[in-house]
Amino acid sequence: MDWLSAAKSFILTAEYGSFTQAAEELNISSSAVSKRIDWLEKQMGQSLLIRTTRHVQLSEAGHLLLPKAQALIAQFDHILEHSQEVNKTPSGTLKIAATLAVGNSLLMPSIQAFLAQYPQIKIQLNVLAPGTLPDLHHDLVITRHYNEFDSVAHKGTCLLEYQMKLFASPCYLQRHSAIKSVDDLAGHKMLLSSYYQKKGHIMLSDNSIFTFKDYNFVSDHLDAMLEAAIQGMGLMLISAGYIHKQLQEGTLVPVLPHVKSANKQLWAYYPNSAFIPIKTRLFIDHLKQQLATQHTL
Numbered sequence: 001m002d003w004l005s006a007a008k009s010f011i012l013t014a015e016y017g018s019f020t021q022a023a024e025e026l027n028i029s030s031s032a033v034s035k036r037i038d039w040l041e042k043q044m045g046q047s048l049l050i051r052t053t054r055h056v057q058l059s060e061a062g063h064l065l066l067p068k069a070q071a072l073i074a075q076f077d078h079i080l081e082h083s084q085e086v087n088k089t090p091s092g093t094l095k096i097a098a099t100l101a102v103g104n105s106l107l108m109p110s111i112q113a114f115l116a117q118y119p120q121i122k123i124q125l126n127v128l129a130p131g132t133l134p135d136l137h138h139d140l141v142i143t144r145h146y147n148e149f150d151s152v153a154h155k156g157t158c159l160l161e162y163q164m165k166l167f168a169s170p171c172y173l174q175r176h177s178a179i180k181s182v183d184d185l186a187g188h189k190m191l192l193s194s195y196y197q198k199k200g201h202i203m204l205s206d207n208s209i210f211t212f213k214d215y216n217f218v219s220d221h222l223d224a225m226l227e228a229a230i231q232g233m234g235l236m237l238i239s240a241g242y243i244h245k246q247l248q249e250g251t252l253v254p255v256l257p258h259v260k261s262a263n264k265q266l267w268a269y270y271p272n273s274a275f276i277p278i279k280t281r282l283f284i285d286h287l288k289q290q291l292a293t294q295h296t297l
Contacts, residue, residue, distance in 0.1 A: 004076060006040040007069040009033045010048060014066050015137075017056050070136045071153060074271045091120035094279045097128040097135075098142040101222040102266070105242045107142065110290040114283055121279050130195040130220050134269035139280050145265035155276075156269045157284060160291045162239045163205065164261040167252045172232035179255055182210065189234035190215040191225055202237065203262045210259075226252075237261075266291075 012022035013033060023030045041048050048062035058066060098107055103125055111123055126138065134141035134154050145158065166185075173179070177187055190212050196202060197218045201211045217228050222242065229236040230251045246252040268284050270276065 003040075003043075004073070006036040006043075007073055009036040010040055010062075011066065011069050011073060013037060013049065013056055014058055014062065019056060067136065067153070071271070074136060075273055077277075079275055089120055090118050090279050090282055092277075092279055093122045093124055094140070094283060095124045095126070095138045096140045096142065096283075097126045097138040099128050099130050100220060101242055102142050103127070104222055106266075106291065107287075110287050113290065114286050117286070118279070118282065123283075130193050131198070136271055139270060139277065140283065141269045143267065143269070145267045151272075153272055154269045155272045156267045157288075159266045159268055159284075159288055161263050161265050162241060163263060164202070164237050164239050165257065166235055166237055166255040166259060167229065167240075167243065167247075168235045168255050169230050169232045169252055170250070172229075172234070173253070173255070175232065182208075182256065182259060185210075185235070185256075186213065188214070189217075191217045191219075191228050191234045191236045193225070194218055194220050196237070205260050205262050207262070 009022060009026065009032075012025050013019055016022050016025070019030045019033050023033045026033065037049060044061065044065070046061040047059050048065060050057045050059050050062075096107070107125065111125065115121065115123065128141060128143060132143070133146065133149055134143065134151070134156075136153060142159070145156075177184065179185060179188065192212060192215050196212060197215065201209050204210055215234070217225075217233055219225050219228070225236060225238075226243065226246060228234065230246065235255060236252070240247065243252055268287070270280055270284075
């Protein structure tokens with residue numbers, strides 16, 4: 001028995017909540033997984049899992065060990081991958097997490113071009129809930145920059161800067177009172193993401209605070225938000241980079257073009273390791289190039 005195999009078994013069992021699913025992932029028997037974790041618990045001198053007939057849960061000690069075990073395995077995998085990279089075609093699975101808006105509008109065009117260039121790499125794109133902090137389950141987490149996020153477990157790099165502006169459908173503007181200043185917004189409904197609905201405000205470029213006092217629709221699904229805006233349900237605060245098509249078609253138009261949010265940043269976060277996997281480095285470089293040449297948020 002060794003620490004690495006025991007740690008991998010523990011991590012997968014904790015993630016799946018099942019010895020059987022962990023065993024399937026590792027291609028070993030459930031009893032072998034159980035023996036590995038029993039060995040790890042003896043080494044730790046503590047019970048790491050709470051076992052029931054239906055489910056497996058982490059004990060208090062297990063909750064404390066899990067992130068450390070994940071970091072250990074990630075470090076080992078990165079070192080192993082780094083040692084195998086010399087004269088090797090980039091391959092393997094790159095796990096990426098991003099919000100629906102970022103994934104659909106920004107990542108998919110870049111992913112298509114990246115996979116065409118590196119056909120032996122596979123990409124798994126998972127949905128990230130807005131406001132969720134980066135985790136160690138993914139090779140890359142693409143999200144807004146968090147000033148309050150300070151983790152020794154992650155590194156990060158800025159992909160681009162952007163500002164958010166107000167947009168509405170022509171039919172909405174025809175049916176409602178004219179909007180000539182920020183003060184006029186008080187009589188209008190907003191369409192908000194769950195993040196801004198909870199936050200309740202946004203800082204503007206002039207350092208003033210715009211408060212979301214009235215809203216009638218909250219969603220983290222970009223398609224639903226766009227449809228709501230096009231149908232004339234309210235005003236939408238979004239980066240123009242997400243709505244190129246709607247602006248070209250005229251289904252959405254700017255409202256108070258001079259009003260914009262303070263500068264924001266889109267970042268790529270990845271596990272803090274001595275060796276960054278080549279597929280991670282290649283995708284970050286590719287994405288930066290694509291965003292710089294094709295997108296203006």
